[in-house]
Amino acid sequence: MAVFSSPRQVRSKSKAGKQMHAGPVTYAVLIVFTAVSLFPLIWTAIAASRTSGRLSQTPPPLWFGANLFKNLGTAWTDANLSQALLNSAVVAGSITVGTVLFSTIAGFAFAKLRFRFKTVLLMLVIATMMVPPQLSVVPMFLWIAKLDWTNHLQAVILPTFVSAFGVFFMRQYLTQALPTELIEAARVDGASSMRIVWHVVFPVARPAMAVLGMLTFVFAWNDFFWPIIALTQENPTVQVALTSLAHGYVPDESVVMAGALLGTLPLLLVFVVFGKQIVGGIMQGAVKG
Amino acid sequence: MVSELSDIAGATASPAQGGAAPRDEAAQHRPADHDPAAALRRKWRSRLYRWDVKGSPYAFVSPFFLFFVAFGLFPLIYTGWSSFYRVELTNLDAREFVGFHNYTRLFQDEFFWNALRNTFTIGVISTVPQLLMALGLAHLLNYRLRGSTFFRVAMLVPYATSVAAAALVFTLMFGTDYGMINWALGHLGFGHTDWRAGTWSSQIAVSSIVIWRWTGYNTLIYLAAMQAVPSDLYESAALDGASRWQQFRHVTVPMLRPTILFTIVVSTIGATQLFGEPYLFGGTGGEKGGSAHQFQTLGLYLYEQGWTNYHLGRASAIAWTMFLLLLLIAAVNGLAARWLRKSQ
Numbered sequence: 001m002a003v004f005s006s007p008r009q010v011r012s013k014s015k016a017g018k019q020m021h022a023g024p025v026t027y028a029v030l031i032v033f034t035a036v037s038l039f040p041l042i043w044t045a046i047a048a049s050r051t052s053g054r055l056s057q058t059p060p061p062l063w064f065g066a067n068l069f070k071n072l073g074t075a076w077t078d079a080n081l082s083q084a085l086l087n088s089a090v091v092a093g094s095i096t097v098g099t100v101l102f103s104t105i106a107g108f109a110f111a112k113l114r115f116r117f118k119t120v121l122l123m124l125v126i127a128t129m130m131v132p133p134q135l136s137v138v139p140m141f142l143w144i145a146k147l148d149w150t151n152h153l154q155a156v157i158l159p160t161f162v163s164a165f166g167v168f169f170m171r172q173y174l175t176q177a178l179p180t181e182l183i184e185a186a187r188v189d190g191a192s193s194m195r196i197v198w199h200v201v202f203p204v205a206r207p208a209m210a211v212l213g214m215l216t217f218v219f220a221w222n223d224f225f226w227p228i229i230a231l232t233q234e235n236p237t238v239q240v241a242l243t244s245l246a247h248g249y250v251p252d253e254s255v256v257m258a259g260a261l262l263g264t265l266p267l268l269l270v271f272v273v274f275g276k277q278i279v280g281g282i283m284q285g286a287v288k289g
Numbered sequence: 290m291v292s293e294l295s296d297i298a299g300a301t302a303s304p305a306q307g308g309a310a311p312r313d314e315a316a317q318h319r320p321a322d323h324d325p326a327a328a329l330r331r332k333w334r335s336r337l338y339r340w341d342v343k344g345s346p347y348a349f350v351s352p353f354f355l356f357f358v359a360f361g362l363f364p365l366i367y368t369g370w371s372s373f374y375r376v377e378l379t380n381l382d383a384r385e386f387v388g389f390h391n392y393t394r395l396f397q398d399e400f401f402w403n404a405l406r407n408t409f410t411i412g413v414i415s416t417v418p419q420l421l422m423a424l425g426l427a428h429l430l431n432y433r434l435r436g437s438t439f440f441r442v443a444m445l446v447p448y449a450t451s452v453a454a455a456a457l458v459f460t461l462m463f464g465t466d467y468g469m470i471n472w473a474l475g476h477l478g479f480g481h482t483d484w485r486a487g488t489w490s491s492q493i494a495v496s497s498i499v500i501w502r503w504t505g506y507n508t509l510i511y512l513a514a515m516q517a518v519p520s521d522l523y524e525s526a527a528l529d530g531a532s533r534w535q536q537f538r539h540v541t542v543p544m545l546r547p548t549i550l551f552t553i554v555v556s557t558i559g560a561t562q563l564f565g566e567p568y569l570f571g572g573t574g575g576e577k578g579g580s581a582h583q584f585q586t587l588g589l590y591l592y593e594q595g596w597t598n599y600h601l602g603r604a605s606a607i608a609w610t611m612f613l614l615l616l617l618i619a620a621v622n623g624l625a626a627r628w629l630r631k632s633q
Contacts, residue, residue, distance in 0.1 A: 022432035030429055033422075034443040037505060040458045041450060043469070047461060055461070060469045102356075105349040115346035121354070128361055130619060132562045134591055135612050136364030138371060138605045141595075142381055162356040192338075193345035222451040224565040225588070229596065239565075242453035246460075247573045253461055260454035267449040275442035282445070282506065283513035 041264070048072065048258035055253045071258035075245065079259050080233060084241035085266065091157055091227075091237055092220035098161040099216045100209050107170025108201045112183055122171070128164035133225055144230055155230040156237065160220060166212050173208035174201070211281030214274060221267055238263040365612070372606040378599035391606035401607070403582055404590035407492065411567075411586060412560030415496035419504050420552055424545075426504070427511035428537055441512075444505030452565035455498055460570050463494045485570070488583040495584050498566045503559075507552050514548040515541060546629060554622055561615055564588035587611055 022030075049068035050061050075081050109115070110122050140159060149155040178201065186196045202209075224239050231237060233244045245251065245259045271278065372391050374384040395401050430440060447455065462469040463484040471481050484494045518541065526536045542549075563586045568575040570584070576593040578585025585593070587607065595604030 022429065022434045026429045026432055026434070030426070030434075030440050033426060034440055037444050037447050037501070040455065040462070040501065041446060043462070044454065044458045047458075056467050058467055059472055060467060102352040106353045109346040109349035113346040113349070115343075118346075121350060124357075125353070128357060130558065130615060131361060131365060132558065132608075132611060132615065134562060134588060134608045135368050136360060137368075137591075138376075138595065138601050138608065139364040139367040140360065141601070145381055158356070159360040161360075162353045164353075164357070167353055187342075193341050193349075197349075218449060224452045225562075229592075239451055239453045242451070242457065243569065246453075246457050246569060247575075256457055257461065260457045264450050264454045267451070268446070271442065271446060271449045275445070276438055279438070279441045279445060279509060282509045283516075 041268075044257050044261050044264070047254055048261045050254050052253045052255070067254065068258070071254050072262060074252075074255045075259035075262055078255070079241045079245040080236060081238070081241055081259055081262055084236045084238045085262070087153060087236065088221055088238040088263075089266070091153055092217050094157045095160050095220040096213050096216045098157075099163045099166045100213045102162045103166030103170045103212060104201065104205050104209055105197060106167045107172075107174055108178070108197065108205070110167065110171040111174035112178060112180060125164045125167050129168070137226065137229060140226070141229060149230075151231055151235040153235070156223070156227050159226065160223065163216065166216065169212055170205065170208060174205060177208070178204045210277065214270070214278050214281060217270070218267060218278075368605045368608050371602055372609050374602045376601040376605075378596065378601055381601075384602075387602070391603045392610075395603065395606050395610065400582055400585070400590060404578075404585050404587045407578070407582075407584055408561060408563065408586045408588075411492050411496055411499075411563060411584065412557065414492055415499035415563075416553070416556040416560055419500045420507060420549070420556065422500075423504050423507035423552075424511055424542075424549070426508040427515055428541065430508065430512050431515045441509060444508055446505070447502045448506045450502065452498075452502070453569060455502055456566050456569035459494065459498045459501070460572070463570075485572075485579060486583075488581075491570070491579055491584040495563075495567045495570050498570070499560075499563070503556070507556075510552060511545060511548060514545050518544045550622070550626055550629070554619070557618055557622075558615060561611060561618070562588055564592070568592070 045068070046061055046064055047055055048071050050065040051067055054061055054065065106125075110118065110125075136159065144150050144152075144155045182200055182204075183196055186200050191199065222239065223237075227237050227240050228243055231240045233241065236244065242256075242259050242263050246256050371384070373386060373388060375387050375390075376384045426444070430437060434440065463471075465471065465481060465483045465485070468484075470484075471479075475481070482490055484490045522540050522544070523536055526540050531539065567578050567584045567586050567589055571578055571589075576585075576589050576597055578589045587610075591604050591607040591611070594600050594607060
């Protein structure tokens with residue numbers, strides 16, 4: 001997959017690749033697209049600061065009203081969003097830890113160690129990325145019904161605890177970033193495989209682990225299909241809570257928008273702080289979560 | 290899983306009590322050689338060392354494969370198996386073998402073909418403009434630019450927005466009477482559109498959510514690929530008098546071909562599974578995909594059969610049909626890639 005290239009390469013070529021200065025037309029087009037990207041979110045906040053009565057009038061509101069905190073409060077309590085945000089943090093956090101840890105060690109084995117069936121197993125990893133989540137929904141639903149896991153968070157954590165994409169991502173990174181001599185030197189010094197992972201692989205892999213972690217967190221936070229089957233409003237993730245908020249009897253639209261805002265805010269904060277790194281990470285090589 | 294890992298950790302750490310199994314091997318001339326107990330210890334250590342080298346790769350890949358077998362491979366097969374049974378959501382233990390009945394029933398169901406058609410048209414309406422825009426935007430972002438980081442992060446913001454939040458905002462903006470989009474179109478002289486009611490209008494509305502969320506993401510992927518294009522290609526094209534557009538057509542696009550193919554595959558997989566956007570756009574009872582199923586995708590159809598109509602066997606048959614469809618797409622794509630390579 002040609003999308004992958006080491007971060008070093010991206011950095012050094014980014015200078016060479018950029019050719020000409022942008023003209024005013026380029027800026028104009030980019031500003032328009034930026035505005036289109038940001039507008040729905042800004043308008044979510046505007047709608048969340050109004051009343052649902054005001055949203056049923058023409059023209060639609062284009063500036064903030066006075067009801068933001070009242071609506072946020074209603075969404076917080078009525079839609080169980082306090083629980084939902086906590087649950088989403090637990091779910092996305094656990095999945096991120098599991099995926100990053102297991103992807104790194106598996107990626108290391110595929111990149112640098114020798115073992116039988118390596119090629120076959122790697123092909124299997126790549127093939128796994130093609131399998132849609134719908135394929136496992138029916139049996140997993142039967143299991144969680146049997147195990148009485150409906151509404152328990154492990155029902156949504158365990159199925160996505162590892163990721164084929166993550167393994168492949170770490171393998172691509174470590175193949176280039178981890179010098180084989182470094183491992184050999186550690187072996188000569190008598191380090192066991194676990195020590196090598198801890199003292200050599202993890203330090204080298206740290207940038208890629210951070211990127212994979214952020215991508216995984218975004219994916220897990222936004223995962224939709226399986227959580228709405230496995231969980232209900234009693235113990236929801238953010239996405240489940242938003243769905244039932246929107247499907248309530250006579251949904252109050254300004255409150256729904258307040259809920260949408262609350263459910264997106266944590267990720268937006270992550271983006272404001274780490275935006276540059278996330279952009280870099282996706283550019284290093286990424287596949288839709 | 291954790292205990293297994295720590296077992297391995299214990300096993301490999303034990304030679305490291307001295308931390309030096311191989312060093313012992315290297316230092317065999319030591320007088321301790323004559324001590325039988327020390328020799329035994331050394332032998333044991335070197336054996337542990339060999340086990341560590343041989344066994345640890347499997348230990349490192351096994352967590353992934355254990356989870357994959359439990360939550361990927363086994364469910365995949367089990368889904369195939371239950372697609373030959375009648376299984377009702379209301380009574381999970383009562384199952385009855387029905388052979389290919391779920392499949393024949395599926396292929397006779399007009400709503401299946403409807404869902405297949407909708408998945409295809411929504412896939413085309415959402416993927417084609419998305420990737421074309423992403424390509425153009427990446428080209429623009431590849432110029433020397435002030436505030437390039439700002440533009441990149443801003444375009445990625447929709448990617449951070451969840452399906453649920455995005456779909457809810459767009460549903461409100463596509464509202465018939467008070468929606469922002471009808472209001473704006475009204476200024477341009479268009480009448481009010483009931484976006485949800487029409488086939489095309491609803492599919493365009495659903496597609497616009499997908500386009501909004503994924504264009505920036507694909508832009509960055511193309512941008513990364515463009516930055517890897519050697520700049521001397523552009524320089525020699527410029528020397529030959531190629532305009533910016535000609536450089537884009539004859540240098541950038543051919544160099545990006547593998548990346549473009551890759552994004553097409555990923556978008557196609559995403560489009561085949563489309564669920565959240567139409568589900569939430571449909572409001573209450575969204576799994577129907579509109580009053581006349583006008584934007585019901587295969588994902589919604591599966592959910593409706595399984596969790597509204599309680600036919601889990603039929604839902605399994607739909608899931609496997611989707612899987613076979615994806616394999617078909619992958620095969621076609623592989624052939625296309627080979628053909629492209631040959632024609633070059």
